[in-house]
Amino acid sequence: MSELEFFGHIIDNEEVESIDGKRFDVWNPYTREVWAQAAEGSAQDADRAITSARTAFDEGPWPRMGRNERAKMIHKLADLMEERTTEIATLDTKNMAKPFEQAKHDVARSVWNFRFFADHQRDHVGEVYPMDSGHHTYSEFGPAGVVAAISPWNFPLMMASWKIAPAIAWGNTCIIKPSEDTPSSVTYLGRLAVEAGFPPGVLNVLNGYGHPAGSSITGDDRVDRVTFTGSSTTGKMVMASAATHLAPVSLELGGKGANIVFEDADIDNAVYWAVEAIFRNAGQICLAGSRLFVHSSIYDDFMAKFKAAAEALPIGDPFDPNVKFAGALASKRHFEKVVSYVEGAKDLGGHFHTGGVATDGSWSVTPTIIDGLALDAAPYCEEIFGPVCIVNKFETEEEAVHLANDTRYGLNAMLFTENLSRAHRVASNLRAGTVWVNCFFIRDLRTPFGGVGDSGVGREGGNFSREFFTEPKAVVMQIRR
Ligand code: NAD
Numbered sequence: 001m002s003e004l005e006f007f008g009h010i011i012d013n014e015e016v017e018s019i020d021g022k023r024f025d026v027w028n029p030y031t032r033e034v035w036a037q038a039a040e041g042s043a044q045d046a047d048r049a050i051t052s053a054r055t056a057f058d059e060g061p062w063p064r065m066g067r068n069e070r071a072k073m074i075h076k077l078a079d080l081m082e083e084r085t086t087e088i089a090t091l092d093t094k095n096m097a098k099p100f101e102q103a104k105h106d107v108a109r110s111v112w113n114f115r116f117f118a119d120h121q122r123d124h125v126g127e128v129y130p131m132d133s134g135h136h137t138y139s140e141f142g143p144a145g146v147v148a149a150i151s152p153w154n155f156p157l158m159m160a161s162w163k164i165a166p167a168i169a170w171g172n173t174c175i176i177k178p179s180e181d182t183p184s185s186v187t188y189l190g191r192l193a194v195e196a197g198f199p200p201g202v203l204n205v206l207n208g209y210g211h212p213a214g215s216s217i218t219g220d221d222r223v224d225r226v227t228f229t230g231s232s233t234t235g236k237m238v239m240a241s242a243a244t245h246l247a248p249v250s251l252e253l254g255g256k257g258a259n260i261v262f263e264d265a266d267i268d269n270a271v272y273w274a275v276e277a278i279f280r281n282a283g284q285i286c287l288a289g290s291r292l293f294v295h296s297s298i299y300d301d302f303m304a305k306f307k308a309a310a311e312a313l314p315i316g317d318p319f320d321p322n323v324k325f326a327g328a329l330a331s332k333r334h335f336e337k338v339v340s341y342v343e344g345a346k347d348l349g350g351h352f353h354t355g356g357v358a359t360d361g362s363w364s365v366t367p368t369i370i371d372g373l374a375l376d377a378a379p380y381c382e383e384i385f386g387p388v389c390i391v392n393k394f395e396t397e398e399e400a401v402h403l404a405n406d407t408r409y410g411l412n413a414m415l416f417t418e419n420l421s422r423a424h425r426v427a428s429n430l431r432a433g434t435v436w437v438n439c440f441f442i443r444d445l446r447t448p449f450g451g452v453g454d455s456g457v458g459r460e461g462g463n464f465s466r467e468f469f470t471e472p473k474a475v476v477m478q479i480r481r
Pocket of ligand 1: 211
């Protein structure tokens, strides 16, 4: 046991065990071995973390310091992250079998989250309205208070940084509860914040399970904002818990992304992105293009190329630089869930063009492409969160839009066409938080990010994050009598 790494809670700038000394095992899903342990937070540990964040907000320097100074500290943290890219990426790769090259890319994206929001709060412009009555009114964006942030395991560092960065940039203090499946990189981030000289209590990391650790921070009335990324089912519980003390919530939830390939698409480009959209990160992406709609006139050609590209993906050791896709799934529990959908698709008469095989004793499923399923079949309607693409043909644009929108989710959609008018028209008609045209996964942090329906509540990004993580105030000033 002694050689296992340990990830404690980071509370008040100290890395600590749980009060009751409880720990849980951290698995490497590729080797299927326990490689670390993490502190298992209880309600008492959550209380410690909230007290720390509350005191830091009510009495500490962070919300009171100048915007420039705060930005500098956040950039210092980003510098340290950049320096330790290899170490951090190694943690995410060990923790969820994320291909190492991709894990390094995730660190770079996380660094950018911190740099972007540090600058965004420093440089933001307020509004002043001169009024006919002889007053000026202006908007002030003061910090909201203590932020409870809860993140999932699929992009362990990146999803957490997407929440922590705007929260602390706008002068809040934060408690982040990473997924119990992937506690390592976020705890490491907490260590780096201490090293960067953050005042105690600004960034607390609380490890542990959704209940009691997560639910204890969402339900505590000393918490002013709750930002959550995870499944739609958990999101509803989080919202109910935050509602007990009327804390505003931002929920980024599940998806069942539609990917539409029109007859006038550049087929090679569409195939490239269809592969990226469903097999990157082994399909464990909320934005995955898990429902693919292909025009009937190009169906056979497209499917032949898509199948060949899927079968060419190297699967194996995530530290192997050639392995860029479809490594082991993040946990045994998740592997079993994906397999149950694959088996369900077989029982429901799905036609497997490729895949559907659990490989080499590790928790992996080969890249899987299925068509022939009914539109009410569970693998078509529900989020599988694995490397499983369900394909359908369509004949008309109206039909494609109808199929794409016929879901409880509405996180994102993609469309491939060389017809400019069609691109704009269809993008406008799709019921989704993000639409990509002839591409996938490209983000500009100034734009809104979030989902419709079961995919979430609210938007984050740029000024949308500012609205959520601050308490906007109108000040009215008499200028002349
Ligand atoms: P999950 O809902 O099981 O868990 C997410 C987090 O919530 C974990 O940290 C977990 O410990 C915590 N949690 C569980 N129960 C809780 C409770 N009662 N109170 C407070 N916290 C609780 O999700 P997951 O399996 O970790 O992640 C996969 C899901 O996340 C997928 O549905 C995926 O689509 C979604 N996701 C969405 C986005 C997005 O931006 N919309 C991004 C990534 C992942």
